[in-house]
Amino acid sequence: MLVFDQLKRDDRRLQVIAAGILLGMLVLMVGLWWVQIVSSKRYEANLKNQSFRSVRVPALRGDIYDRNGKVLAENRPRYDVNFYLEEILDYSRFMFTNNVVPEYRASNPDIKKIPGKVYSTLILEARYRAVSNITHRVTSTLDQPHILEPKRFFDHLVNYPYMPFPIAHNLTLQQVAIFSEQFNAIRGLELEVRPIRSYPNGATAAHLLGRVQRDDRPDGDEQIAFKYYLPDFAGRTGMEGLFDSELRGKAGVKSLLVNNVGYRQSEEIVSQTKPGKNLSLTIDLELQAAAEKALAGAQAKVQGAVVVMNVRNGDVLALVSLPTFDPNAFPNGISHADWARLNDEKYSHIFNRATYGAYAPGSIFKIITAVAILESGVDPKEKFTVESDPARPGKGAYYVGRRKIKDTAPSGEHDFERAFKLSSNSYFIHYGLQAGLPKLIEVGKRFHLGERTGAFPGQEPFTDYPTSQQGWSAGDIANLCIGQGKVSVTPLQMACMTAAIANGGRILYPRLVKSVDGNPLDDTYRQGVRTNLKLNSRHVDTIQRAMLADVVDTREGTGRAAYIPNFHVGGKTGTAEVQKAGRMDTITWFASYGPFEDPKYAVVVMVESGASGGGTCAPVARKIYEAIQKREGTTPNFASLNLD
Structure with missing residues (x-):
């Protein structure tokens, strides 16, 4: 052909042109190979990214x-x-x-x-x-x-x-x-x-x-x-x-x-x-509903909490906080107005008072003071004379220096049991000061006061409890002896404390979850015995009998409103005075357990702004124990509550 003839005649210009054409074709072929073979996966991925949505x-x-x-x-x-x-x-x-x-x-x-x-x-x-x-x-x-x-x-x-x-x-x-x-x-x-x-x-x-x-x-x-x-x-x-x-x-x-x-x-x-x-x-739905109803009837617009615990294994059978809210309002979205109402500064419906509320314990703290003074050698039969308060005829008073601390108990002689059931401030301050702050700190720490229970990781507060004697005056220690001043607790902590007295001295981890898909929880969520307090059995018996007297003594016991025939309850009332919104307010308590002869349940009731622990909280506990009786029916071993 003419072209090949010209190439054979050493036509330099034509040879250069031919070489350029061949080189261009080679580059084109290499490019096509790169696009179609080497880069095909990347382009395919890009195409899928443009065409598919995950x-x-x-x-x-x-x-x-x-x-x-x-x-x-x-x-x-x-x-x-x-x-x-x-x-x-x-x-x-x-x-x-x-x-x-x-x-x-x-x-x-x-x-x-x-x-x-x-x-x-x-x-x-x-x-x-x-x-x-x-x-x-x-x-x-x-x-x-x-x-x-x-x-x-x-x-x-x-x-x-x-x-x-x-x-x-x-x-x-x-x-x-x-x-x-x-x-x-x-x-x-x-x-x-x-x-x-x-x-x-x-x-x-x-x-x-x-x-x-x-x-x-x-x-x-x-x-x-x-x-x-x-x-x-x-x-x-x-x-x-x-x-x-x-x-x-x-x-x-x-x-x-x-x-x-x-x-x-x-x-x-x-x-x-x-x-x-x-x-x-672990909760029992029927008992939970009964506890909520009982607390709601304590007073108008009640703000409070109830914890019902199995004193044998720490299972929480009811956990109540009022006022409450309906969780059905949230999945579909809640309005700003409704959210503001639920978070009202005064009532705070969302706030969990049972586990997140830190309150002054008042006289239910005398259970801790009782352990401290008994372990310090106080004879429970020894009589202590409560001084008379001239400003309040028939009532007692205790003086720390020039400061007078009022006593709701009458003046006169009190042994341990009478002082306990009358909730005598004078008795427990006097012997608490003798026991000393180090002993009170040591006993409180054994009961894990100032520590979280572990039941609600991330949803429990820091509570106050002294860790050293530095900066504490005699007046501060006197306040601590009766649950006032630099101490705060949650209702759940007080349920653990009460259960420990009921079961003979074992602090339990409160348990809220039985199983996940039928399997027990792993070690992340602790359960069972937290601490063996190693309490003297005579001391435990002394406190238990004093708690029983507080309820069954229908003449002098401050907890007598919790009395139930044929179901003996041991309890301790408490009324703490606190500053709230620039005025004095009260935190009222009733810490209890029953039945006395074979303890199974600890019931702790707390009501803000209540009249008194005996007048406001003890009747709530009585209704809860009555609900327990009803749930038990005629079964003597309480099997209907499924405590296992």
Whole structure:
């Protein structure tokens, strides 16, 4: 051929041109090889990233039960109406052609051709109107009319066009029937069911159960960069918060194939969800409800707490805090007004007084003082003479230097038991000062005062208890002897203290959870005996009999309002004086256990601003013990309460 003939004749210019052509073809072939072979995986991944959307699918949250298997928290179906935006194109085109464009031309008659940016805006307006009209029609028919906010719609359209757009939430069964009858034929509209947290007993045990809050993007070890998160919930307080990871389960993943404008074409489940674990608590639902009812009747607008504990193993059978709240208000979202009401500074419905409230113990602290003075060698039969208070005929007083401390007990001779049941300040200050602050500190520390119980990690406060003698005057020590001044406790701590006296000297870890999915808890959550106090059995017997006298002595006992025939209760009343909002207020207590002959239950009642421990709290405890009797029925071994 002519070209090859010219190359053979050593035509240098033609040879250079030919070499250039060959080199160019070689470069082109290498480039094609690099793109199609070497880089194919990267381009394939990029294509998938542009075409697929990863969606986080929350797992079904685990249920919570009481010790007898009664449901405390579960998931109920919630019916929502959603609209799939890819189905709206025909309707939006109709709106664009017949409404939006004619309106624009009518208001801009001089414009012949619609500018490009305006054209795009009008398309978005047509889509908004199409969805807005359907939303108004559906919600009005379902008797929950609302106007679609443009911002919410456009945010969804721009960021999540491949996901269904929510129109109506939380339909009743009647609304579900209406929707199915009237809107079933509208393309793109779907009735979808998803689980939502529900508390069938309302406000019962609310502080123990806690509350959940909408949280679609949890922190954790999830490695997938999700494009969208379906609605999910996280526990914030109580058991819901403490065991959130166990209850929440493991989320699944579904992949959506979208087209070039972002609308859904198909979907595929990539990984299945793993349901959350079920939680079994130690509380008895019926006893919990009875304790709440008893406390609510203590006084108007009561602010207080009750703890009922099994003195043998530390199981918390009831844990009450009032005022309370309904946890059902939170899964669907709570208004700012309702949240402000629940967090009212004066009543604070959300505040868990049973575990997080730190209060002056008043005279129930005399149980600690009693251990200290008995271990210091005080003879319980020894008589101590309470001085008379000239300003209060018939009442006693004690003087620390020039300071007079009033005594509600009468003047005259008191041995240990009489001083205990009359709650004599003079007696316990006198012998408490003799025992000394180091002994009071040592005994309090053995009872773990000033320490958290461990039942509510992250949800218990620091409480006050002295750790050294530095800076303590005789007046300060006198205050400590009667539970005033630089000491604070929680009702749960006082239940542990009372249980230790009832069981002979063992401080127990309070237990709130029996099992997770039928399996016992690991060592992270301690249970059983925390400390063996190694109390002298004679001292324990002396305190127990004094507590019994405080209740069964219906003439002098300050706790006589807790007396129940055929069910002997031992108790100690307390009334602490505190400063609150610039005025003097009271914290009233009744710490008790029963039955005296074979202790099983510790019942601690605390009421803020009560009249007295004996007048306000002891009657509450009596009602709780009566509820226990009713639950026991005729079974002598209390099997109906399932204490195992």
